[in-house]
Amino acid sequence: MTRVFSGVKPTGHLTLGNYLGAIRRWVDVDQRQSDALFCVVDLHALTVDHDPARVRRLSRQAATLLLAAGLDPELCTVFVQSHVDEHARLSYVMECVATDGEMRRMVQYKEKAARERERGGSVRLSLLTYPVLMAADILAYGTDEVPVGDDQTQHVELTRDLAVRFNQRYGHTFVVPRATRPAVAARVMNLQEPTSKMGKSDDAAPGIVYLLDEPEVVRKKVMRAVTDSAAEVVYDREARPGVANLLEILAACGGGNPEDLSGVYESYGTLKKDTAEAVVELLRPVQERHKELCADPAYVEGVLRDGAEKAREMAKPMVDSAYRAIGLLPA
Numbered sequence: 223m224t225r226v227f228s229g230v231k232p233t234g235h236l237t238l239g240n241y242l243g244a245i246r247r248w249v250d251v252d253q254r255q256s257d258a259l260f261c262v263v264d265l266h267a268l269t270v271d272h273d274p275a276r277v278r279r280l281s282r283q284a285a286t287l288l289l290a291a292g293l294d295p296e297l298c299t300v301f302v303q304s305h306v307d308e309h310a311r312l313s314y315v316m317e318c319v320a321t322d323g324e325m326r327r328m329v330q331y332k333e334k335a336a337r338e339r340e341r342g343g344s345v346r347l348s349l350l351t352y353p354v355l356m357a358a359d360i361l362a363y364g365t366d367e368v369p370v371g372d373d374q375t376q377h378v379e380l381t382r383d384l385a386v387r388f389n390q391r392y393g394h395t396f397v398v399p400r401a402t403r404p405a406v407a408a409r410v411m412n413l414q415e416p417t418s419k420m421g422k423s424d425d426a427a428p429g430i431v432y433l434l435d436e437p438e439v440v441r442k443k444v445m446r447a448v449t450d451s452a453a454e455v456v457y458d459r460e461a462r463p464g465v466a467n468l469l470e471i472l473a474a475c476g477g478g479n480p481e482d483l484s485g486v487y488e489s490y491g492t493l494k495k496d497t498a499e500a501v502v503e504l505l506r507p508v509q510e511r512h513k514e515l516c517a518d519p520a521y522v523e524g525v526l527r528d529g530a531e532k533a534r535e536m537a538k539p540m541v542d543s544a545y546r547a548i549g550l551l552p553a
């Protein structure tokens with residue numbers, strides 16, 4: 223059976239981008255068709271300036287939202303990264319396979335490091351080595367497929383390179399994984415800045431739809447989305463990014479494709495109105511279930527405890543064999 227692994231980072235409230243780009247497929251496809259693990263990758267949240275209490279709160283919220291979105295612990299394994307030591311254990315070994323040049327070439331590193339420096343802050347070493355920890359997350363489980371949005375493709379490519387290099391140098395150990403992406407909405411854009419990704423830790427909150435936004439807030443954000451001054455509704459990602467983004471969101475909510483939908487609309491107003499309603503309806507059941515789960519924190523904790531136990535059992539043999547292969551003395 224295909225092994226799937228993916229994760230979300232608790233650096234902000236989860237967004238419509240996270241949902242359409244990744245989580246929804248985990249729920250609808252991956253957990254049903256594969257042997258799948260989904261992880262709240264809290265160690266990754268420590269790579270930028272952070273507030274410990276907020277990371278803890280967001281980790282709990284992310285786990286609750288994954289369950290609210292429909293991940294079913296009977297079908298898949300849901301857990302928190304820091305509960306399974308194997309991630310950090312393997313990360314160090316992968317640091318001995320990766321090079322600093324490779325790390326510095328990562329687009330997300332360059333962007334985030336530049337942002338930290340602009341703010342007058344310093345760049346944590348862990349921000350540079352982040353992709354190695356991500357590779358360890360994936361490789362520890364013998365993962366075949368990594369369902370992610372577009373922005374993670376480069377990290378998964380690096381993971382493949384590291385796996386191949388390790389296998390060539392130290393003997394076949396790792397499965398070489400591949401990224402999978404959704405047909406539409408692999409890169410949901412910020413509604414106010416449609417040439418930038420809708421990212422959960424961005425400052426441009428009016429352009430970000432959060433999974434827990436009230437319906438009225440969702441409507442307001444979508445209705446105020448930046449478009450352009452042209453009159454016709456045309457799907458063109460390059461020339462008309464704002465409209466293209468709305469068409470992709472609408473298509474992803476209801477099925478269908480953005481190109482076809484562009485022919486259905488004569489004005490931006492109706493396109494926005496329908497998109498807003500589609501998003502509200504998409505989020506409604508997730509929000510309702512989230513409220514129920516918040517009233518039962520013991521259930522969520524139990525799922526995470528069981529998940530970590532299962533994950534640990536799956537990862538340990540792989541990490542042990544990587545330790546042996548690279549030359550470490552068995553304990």
Ligand code: TYM
Pocket residue numbers: 227228229230231232239240241242243244245263266355356359360368369370371372373374377407408409410411419420421422
């Ligand atoms: P993160 O937490 O930024 O995002 C979680 C998932 O959501 C996708 N995503 C988007 N998809 C479409 N449009 C968007 N605007 C959008 N924003 C986010 C991401 O592509 C991702 O699939 N490094 C990862 C977390 C991670 C991971 C892993 C993922 C750590 N280890 C191992 C897979 C496997 C990250 O920061 O995701």
